Amino acid sequence: MIKVWDYIKEYESLRGEILEAVDQVFKDGTLIFGPKLAEFEEKFSKFNDCKYGIGVGNCTDAITIALRACKIGIGDEVITTSNTAVPTVTAIVNSGASVKFVDINEYSLMDVSKLANAITDKTKAIVPVHLYGQMCEMNTIMNLAKKNNLKVIEDCAQSHGATYFGKKAGSIGDIGCFSFYPTKIFGAYGDGGFISTNNEMLFDKMQRIRFLGMEKKKMSSGHWNGKYYAIEHGTNSRLDEVHAAILLKKLPYLNEWIDRRREIASRYNNELKELNIELPMEHPDNRHAYYIYVVAHKNRDEIMKSLAEKDIFLNISYPWPIHIMEAYKHFVCSKCTCLPKTEEQAKKIFSLPMYPTLTDEEQSIVIKELKNLI
Ligand SMILES: Cc1ncc(COP(=O)(O)O)c(C=O)c1O
Incomplete structure (x- = not known):
C-alpha cells in the first residue's frame, strides 16, 4: 500500500532518539514550560530567521492569538483566501473579525492583483496562506499593508522552511504562524503550533495571551518568586515539554x-x-x-x-x-x-x-x- 502521507518509516529511523528524548523529559520532572520549550523556541526561531518564537497548542490558536495581539476584533475585516484549511478562517472568526476572501492565481496562492480592491475602511489585516509549501507574493502584500496600515499575519502551517527571495516563511509579515500537526512538513507526534515575530512588543503580548494573560507578580508579602496574575484576558495554548523535546530531535533533519x-x-x-x-x-x-x-x-x-x-x-x-x-x-x-x-x-x-x-x-x-x- 502507498499512502499519500506516512510517518511510520520516519519514526522507525528516529525511534531511539525520540524515545530517549521523551524519557529524559519524564525523568527531569518538568512537563509544561520547561527547558525543552525554551530551547526549541530559540532554535526554531533561528531556523525561521526570526528574533522571537512562542510554542503554542496548534496553529489555529497561533493565528487567533496573533490577531488578538494585533487588537483585531468585532467590526474589523481580515483578508485571506478561500482555498485554505478551515482553521485559517476559524481563527479569524475567533478574533471577532469578519472575513473577506480574494481569489487565487495560477500558483493556487492569493492573487495579489485583487488585493487593493478588497481593502475597505474596516480592513485591519491580511492573512496570506503559504499554501502547499509555497509562499505568497509578499512584496506586494507588504507594500499594500504598509500603505493601508494593515497587519500581516502569515499562515505558515504548510510552509516550514519555504523561502521568498531567500526570506523564510514567517519572517516577512508582522507575525508568522506554524502548525506541527503530524502530517505537516515539520510535524509533532500530536498537536503543536508556533508563533514567530521580530516585534518585541507583539512577542510580549502573545506570550501573555497564550498563557491566560498572566505575568509573574510579587505578592505584598514580598514572595520572592512572584505569583501568576492575569493582566489581560488570554487563552490557554501551550506546546508541552514532550513535544518540544521531540521537535528538537527532528529539527536538525x-x-x-x-x-x-x-x-x-x-x-x-x-x-x-x-x-x-x-x-x-x-x-x-x-x-x-x-x-x-x-x-x-x-x-x-x-x-x-x-x-x-x-x-x-x-x-x-x-x-x-x-x-x-x-x-x-x-x-x-x-x-x-x-x-x-x-x-x-x-x-x-x-x-x-x-x-x-x-x-x-x-x-x-x-x-x-x-x-x-x-
Ligand atoms: C493552511 C493551514 N492553516 C492552519 C492550520 C491549522 O493548524 P492546526 O491543525 O495546527 O491548528 C492548518 C492545518 O491543517 C493549515 O493547513
Missing part, C-alpha cells in the same frame, strides 16, 4: 527532508510533464517546500478511485472552498462570482504521495500507474 521533498517533486515534474494533467508551478522567486504535491485533472474522482483499487491512496486539499461551507458562506454574497479560480481548482485538484521517506520504488509505481491511466 528539516532542511534535508525539504531537499528530499523537492527531489520527489522534481521527479514527478519530469516524468508526468507529457501527460494531460496540470502540474504544480514553482514561482521563480520562491523555494517551494512541497508540503504536498498538488495536480489537477477533470477526471480526478475516477483517477483517485482507480489508483485506490491498486492500493495507491491520494488526497484532496481541499474539495470545498471555505466560502461555500455552511459555516462561512455568509462572508460572500449569495451568488458569489468573485472567486472563480478558487471554485474551478477545487473541482479538479488532488495530491500525490509526498513525504521524505517515500521510496524511489514507491514513486515509480505511482508514476507508472498514473501513466497507464491518463
